[in-house]
Amino acid sequence: MRIRASVTVLSGALVLSSALVVPATAQAHAGPTTDDDTTITKVVVNGGKDIVLGTSAKKSFTATVTAADPDGIAGGWVALWHGTSFDEQDRDGVLLPAEEGSGLCVAADAQTSTCTVHFTVDPKSDMTKNSYAGTWHAYAIAYGRPSGSVSDGYAGSVHIKRNTTLTADASPEPVAHGRTITVKGTLTRANWETHKYAGLSNVSVKLQFRKSGTSTYKTLKTVTSGSGGAVKATTTATSDGYYRFSYAGTSATDAATSASDFVNVQ
Structure with a gap:
């Protein structure tokens, strides 16, 4: 044949x-x-x-x-x-x-x-x-x-x-040693039916930290995105460094990592 x-x-x-x-x-x-x-x-x-x-x-x-x-x-x-x-x-x-x-x-x-x-x-x-x-x-x-x-x-x-975007903003900046740092961000995903980005809720997002002078990020905790893709996590200020959020993605949704935000600890 x-x-x-x-x-x-x-x-x-x-x-x-x-x-x-x-x-x-x-x-x-x-x-x-x-x-x-x-x-x-x-x-x-x-x-x-x-x-x-x-x-x-x-x-x-x-x-x-x-x-x-x-x-x-x-x-x-x-x-x-x-x-x-x-x-x-x-x-x-x-x-x-x-x-x-x-x-x-x-x-x-x-x-x-x-x-x-x-x-x-x-x-x-x-x-x-x-x-x-x-x-x-x-x-x-x-x-x-x-x-x-x-x-x-x-x-x-x-x-x-579907593409995703993720942001991170840590505050306060600077912060006193031992005080609480709050990191907020938004996770969004492309909607092919509306041709706009919309918040991605109820998915796991990792808060990661890289100490100044090092090259490796460590995961501090995992949180769940909320309404409109809002992401919020808190941690204790111990040293100068960079904070970011990371989303692993799925077989249908792309992974995303936010830009890092530096916090000076005094």
Whole structure:
């Protein structure tokens, strides 16, 4: 069986899953289908790093598919899809690359090549639902010579995350030794549906301190963000140093660390 995928390409756009027309065999089990000894060995999206989107700035990145065939690789292509499974009725979005057809392929040897495609994602037009944040899977195709090919609906994955911001302000400044220092801040997260940032509540945030003359931050305590993403923590002044807040993030929300605020202890 020789597989060729017919694809409606909307450059860098998020489209309904029905626009990705994939082979029936791939629809059925989503695992790799192969012919003529063509194999996909690796797919990498955005260099293996998370894709973080705010409310307006576009993000450009690449995806690569490395494949092998005894007679060489003629081409390769990658799309990203989101949903609960690869079945068409369970996919709610597909991101397609700018290339119409195969990306640029570079041969490692006579049998193996790596093909690269380019994406540009616009949070204003592509990420229209906050539920799109999280894991996106890579659907990859590689074409062997002269006509064999392979497709895999779960060839790789990437986390597309909502951007976060975090602030910290310590007071009083300066402070007497042994007195209480109060650190306040705000944790916000990009809302792709309103195109604005909103407070992120009920998540754990660490208060960290770096003593003057040292290079390492230590966690003093963990607090929970409140209404509107408000963060507040108190500690005892013992020495000059820098205070900051740190949020670990999730698979759908990016991590954030505030700028540090120096407090002089007298």
